[in-house]
Amino acid sequence: MAHIYDYAIIGSGLTGLSIAAALSRETKNIALIEGADVPFGVNKKVNFPTGPMNNGLRFVPDSVLSEKALRFLENLLNTKVVDTVSEEAPITYESGGFKTFLGFGDTPPAFYEELAYFTSSKRLDLAMEPYEWTQALFEKFQGEFMQRSYVTKFHQEGEKVTHVTINGSKTLHAHNFIFAGTVKDLAILLPDDAISIRARSKLSKNTYWTALCLDICHAKPVTDSTAMHILNGTTQDEIGPCAGRFLPAVETENGPLQTSQWMTFIEQEVTEDSEVVGMALKKIKRQIKRAYPEALDNLKLERIFVAPIIAGNGDIKLSANMTIPELENLWIASSTVNEQKNLVGSLLQAEMIIASLGFKVEASEEAPGAEATI
Missing domain, CATH: 3.50.50.60 (FAD/NAD(P)-binding domain)
Structure with missing residues (x-):
């Protein structure tokens, strides 16, 4: 039986x-x-x-x-599990400088609800x-x-x-x-x-959304900021903004290194479309370089992966x-x-x-x- x-x-x-x-x-x-x-x-x-x-x-x-x-x-x-509560407003990069992110105005991305999760000014440190x-x-x-x-x-x-x-x-x-x-x-x-x-x-x-993620190990420390970054550039496109932040720099045997982690969302049905994925990754890198011109020089490692159907x-x-x-x-x-x-x-x-x-x-x-x- x-x-x-x-x-x-x-x-x-x-x-x-x-x-x-x-x-x-x-x-x-x-x-x-x-x-x-x-x-x-x-x-x-x-x-x-x-x-x-x-x-x-x-x-x-x-x-x-x-x-x-x-x-x-x-x-x-x-x-x-929870250590402390921190208050640090998300930031964006506009007109040559960093500013407090105040929202998307009249043009929110199609995956607004997924990205909004990352825009709270108060976070639980773990x-x-x-x-x-x-x-x-x-x-x-x-x-x-x-x-x-x-x-x-x-x-x-x-x-x-x-x-x-x-x-x-x-x-x-x-x-x-x-x-x-x-x-x-x-x-x-x-x-x-x-x-x-x-x-x-x-x-x-x-409609289901897949998270497209990019982890980067920078060759040297880029910033002391631990704020969430919401980056989108100056022109509207179908790809939309990304969220990301820098982890604290770490001293290694090869000198100080810093990791940053970034995420955007694409529709699940185009997850296998290499052109769409490639365009989204290029936009993430373009926005990082726009905000931090030397951040992508001589990268130690970058890691790309998808988290299928994270929403819907x-x-x-x-x-x-x-x-x-x-x-x-x-x-x-x-x-x-x-x-x-x-x-x-x-x-x-x-x-x-x-x-x-x-x-x-x-x-x-x-x-x-x-x-x-x-």
């Missing part, structure tokens, strides 16, 4: 790992299913000439919801970096990790998912399924009767408890369905799923209450 897991979690990025670590307080009968060779998703460690760092630009704006999200993470890890979050979360996971495992179909009986097909042939059964993958994939994965043809079409054709919710309709209405045991944990963006949205979506499952994460044991505490 086939083994039946209590929970099958699809996707081991920040959201999936947060849910996996939380549920591991309750049971070890969990399958964590990941298509890649390793967990962590986009929040993995990168080794650079200046030392280990995040896989691209990371930022947490200071807000009530950000504090809620990181409090959930601190309770889950039982360790301090005692623990996002790549360290995912490592610590994976260490707390107690179930079975299934790498190089792609879910290719959900199967239902009545109003419940009974099992999934993995890699086109293997079958995995569970009482509860939590999908923390790319929401667009649900158009293919969901059973025929789970959503309408119109909803499936929306999932396929909705597919207009999918979910129940109040984040399940597919026709499938009562399939929870959608994809971070892009959360109203909040980026790291904050990922953590809040994980917390919402845990609450929907009837649990609440606390840092220490508390007296039993209305909710189960894990």
Whole structure:
């Protein structure tokens, strides 16, 4: 008889790992299913000439919801994640000098909501970096990790998912399924009767945004500024602005070096178009050079990568408890369905799923209450 897991979690990025670590307080009968060779998703460690760092630009704006999200993470890890709150307005480069960034006026980019996340004048400085979050979360996971495992179909009986097909042939059964993958994939994965043809079409054709990232190791320190830079140039184009900032300079055996990390967004459907990607990268470099004329001289290293479908919710309709209405045991944990963006949205979506499952994460044991505490 086939083994039946209590929970099958699809996707081991920040959201999936947060849910996996939380549920591991309750049971070890969990399958964590990941298509890649390793967990962590986009929040993995990168080794650079200046030392280990995040896989691209990371930022947490200071807000009530950000504090809620990181409090959930601190309770889950039982360790301090937030160090201090800093106030430093984002800057831009105009008319030969740096100025406080005040917004895009009447011409916001198509990906305004994604970029606006980086424009807060107050930020949470971290005692623990996002790549360290995912490592610590994976260490707390107690179930079975299934790498190089792609879910290719959900199967239902009545109003419940009974099992999934993995890699086109293997079958995995569970009482509860939590999908923390790319929401667009649900158009293919969901059973025929789970959503309408119109909803499936929306999932396929909705606008999704991919983050295009550029990490640069400069041959010498460029600036002492730690402010977020929003750079766009003087002419409007289809590519739009970029966000980025410089990390503190580091003394190495080859002298002082400095890293900067930059990000812009392109539509998912043109992610494979080398011409579009090339134009976007050239614009990022052009704006850096415009603001810092010598910054790109004799670069030690540059690293280009994409984070596919970092935004776009597919207009999918979910129940109040984040399940597919026709499938009562399939929870959608994809971070892009959360109203909040980026790291904050990922953590809040994980917390919402845990609450929907009837649990609440606390840092220490508390007296039993209305909710189960894990």
